Ligand SMILES: Nc1ncnc2c1ncn2[C@@H]1O[C@H](COP(=O)(O)OP(=O)(O)O)[C@@H](O)[C@H]1O
């Protein structure tokens with residue numbers, strides 16, 4: 187039988203913090219004085235760890251998402267920091283994709299899906315009535331699990347976005363953007379001699395890098411990736427992980443992954459979700475080596491999910 191440990195100890199410097207509602211909190215979480223084996227117990231649902239970020243590009247406060255009447259994620263408070271990779275991890279069905287799709291209003295495309303709470307990008311509410319989702323989805327681009335190039339040439343896959351967003355005037359400018367985007371996605375050398383061939387003819391890993399190039403071509407600031415390597419072999423996965431590390435200098439990246447090794451390799455911050463709740467968030471190394479919540483520990487030690 188499992189013995190559950192005590193939840194909030196009054197010797198915890200953060201005890202008061204966790205007892206207040208997020209909007210009542212004066213200061214961010216203070217570091218614990220020393221590592222302790224006492225975990226927040228499995229029933230504790232308030233997010234543990236520092237969910238704010240001094241360099242926040244995106245700020246989420248009290249975000250709930252429903253499919254019809256059914257809540258899928260509840261009361262999420264999280265900042266997405268600039269030029270960082272944040273990994274969203276947790277068991278299947280815990281709401282990672284649902285939450286990710288909130289960040290560029292991709293949930294708008296799902297019937298019966300309703301988002302409440304506040305999400306802002308650089309201080310501007312993204313669910314405001316005046317917000318045009320087309321430029322929003324260029325600014326906050328998305329890469330999906332299964333590579334999904336358009337049934338067009340490699341060149342056209344990358345050129346399509348800049349053209350429809352009116353980012354270019356001359357053909358030479360377009361060629362420049364295509365080359366730059368393919369270079370940034372680490373694909374240029376492999377495709378420069380066959381730009382007119384169909385994107386769908388590339389290998390899976392190349393197709394995923396083509397999709398990343400397509401996202402980059404419209405000048406995003408944030409890139410959302412939903413399990414971008416789960417359809418790829420280990421070598422293609424390693425290339426994408428290397429690429430994510432390079433792209434972090436230029437972009438802010440949110441990646442959903444079911445691989446804890448991947449989260450540990452590519453991210454600086456990790457957020458652990460469980461049954462629609464954001465359970466714990468913190469520096470990746472800290473979350474993996476000293477999780478503060480029993481549920482996080484259960485997951486990373488393979489006891490759950
Ligand atoms: N389009 C949808 N319609 C209804 N329910 C959905 C839909 N997409 C996801 N859900 C439900 O929302 C919850 C969270 O799902 P999801 O965000 O896909 O989780 P994850 O990405 O962590 O596996 C699950 O209970 C799932 O069944």
Ligand SMILES: [Mg+2]
Pocket residue numbers: 282283284442
């Ligand atoms: Mg998912």
